[in-house]
Amino acid sequence: MKEGGAGPLDACNWKFGRMMKTNTILELTVKNHSGVMMHVCSLFARRVFNVDGILCLPTGDASKSRLWLRVKEDLRLEQMILQLQKLEDVLDVRRHGASHAVFERVGKYFRE
């Protein structure tokens, strides 16, 4: 990207960003309490950023949960991750490629 040029949220990039269709898997470690799903989902929803897969279970240490999200690769994703990191209840965010096994394996429960 050109220095000093428009950032990823500039209007033309926006449209372009939405056209790209590869999946990305996000792995979030979050505090295990009732509001945290809402914080994460609300963040995506209010920025009109689609999440098409969600998995969440407590980790071995019940004070934390692991939250897996499948989202579309998009130029705004970098900003979304930074926003996720700002949420008080989100302890860690990792980004994996589309080929991560987690959604593949549960996939069989979703094929009618």
Added chain:
Amino acid sequence: MKYTGAEIIIKLLERHGIRQIAGIPGGANLPMYDALSQSESIRHILARHEQGAGFIAQGQARVTGRPAVFFATSGPGATNAISAVADAKLDSIPIICITGQVPQNMIGTDAFQEIDTYGLSVPITKHNYFARSAKELFEIIPDAFRVAMSGRPGPIWIDVPKDVQMELIEFDEWPVNGAPDPSPAIDMRSIQDAATMINEAKRPIVYVGGGAIHSGASESVRALIEKINAPAVMTLMGLGALPTRHPLSLGMLGMHAAPFTNHALEECDTLIALGARFDDRATGKVAQFCPDAKIVHIDIDASELNKIKNAKVGIIADLNDAIEALSPCIGPKGSNDWNDRVDQLKKEHPMYMPNLDDPTSAYGIIDHVAGMLEGETYITTDVGQHQMRVAQAYPFERPRQWLTSGGLGTMGFGLPAGIGAALERPEATVVCFTGDGSILMNIQELITAVEENLNLKIFVCNNNSLGLVHQQQDLFYEKRIFAANYSRAVDFVKIAEGFQMESYDLGTCIDPVSLIANVLAKPGPALINVPLDVHHKVFPMVPPGGANSEMILRDKITA
């Protein structure tokens, strides 16, 4: 020790240094109010609307830089508080809203005044809490203060069901007070890169945002500006970081900037952004903002870097820390060609404020009040033409002197925010410039100001219109003025009288200058009606969506 949840809240607020809380009681927060009535160190200020209470808290937080707390009941109390909290989110103001909620056994039953306060507050707060037990308050309250103050400040909402307020628990010790998290470590490589860019810059401009005020870094920012001898622009939120009359100040940038300010930005080769977020009202059309500049961007909020404009060097840091690290790497600069060029731009593209000498004119009233104010002063505004004129014309001297709703642009901000400022600074004079549209949005707080006998002077810039809407329709909607003019004029002098506030009309008085002087000299609250012609617009103006270079300079009437 044995205390109820409500008593624990009040004690913890006392321990965190809270001394004045605005709010309104109701069924779901009565235990908290009962506990508050027994407090020896916290005063309660009874607002007349929860939005008013929220903006009073904002006024307190904006002048002190410390978190302020306000109270509301469940249901309508909570929904009324929302605009004030959302406003604090967009301007990064640390306020803590504590609401009552219906008892937990009634949640989900559509109980009287039950509303999903937690859910409603998610998108408009930095963080929010729902207290499930009195014990949880030991974590929640200190944590709320920590989050409100850490990094980029912001508003917090704590929802407390009535049964939690009434729950009696026994404990041995109070929790440790919440304190801000340590600032992030500085990346010295980026500091070096930034220093190189600044040292090599031929035409630098420093772009100062509200972050400079929030972080208490105004002095270091000023020292940096002076060291590199670079002109500086400020955002609406950054005004006061550098005195308006400082020789290197170019004032506010963007939609209503002085012409020379936006022209200088067009020519700059290095933009040094300090605690600023490239808001659209500041940048105009982004692609044409500082088209030739490389950018150094310093901000405590990582998500601001590269959000709108890509920076060549981005530094995530507290501004004070960053400037302290940066300064020794920077060579001082004397007067140079760029300073001369900016002086030339000032002469070629001057700021034009018509009728400054006339105290009854739109700019003149601001200039005269500024000239007559003495000692410690705070200025609040509402939203509209009057707000932009104050931003353009008032000679701000210090950080935190200027309180305005920047990000959300909420009409109704000025009066209650002024009350909050005056509560925290009883020795000072607080002036609120408002519009006849805006003041009606929280007019009920006039009586709050009277009850508290605050030294608050309200100037109603009265064009009997939603002036800024009128201006946009006139300029950009082919003069189709619709739903902007009021068909009946409100008599604000009488309204104020009804609220037992002293009031004056600048339009009918014989000697406006001595009227203003007398009002400012006499302690206590007062309202002054200032009749204005709605056809006088705020210029320059960048058309919404346009580039800053496309500003409209004036029209026939304002010329």
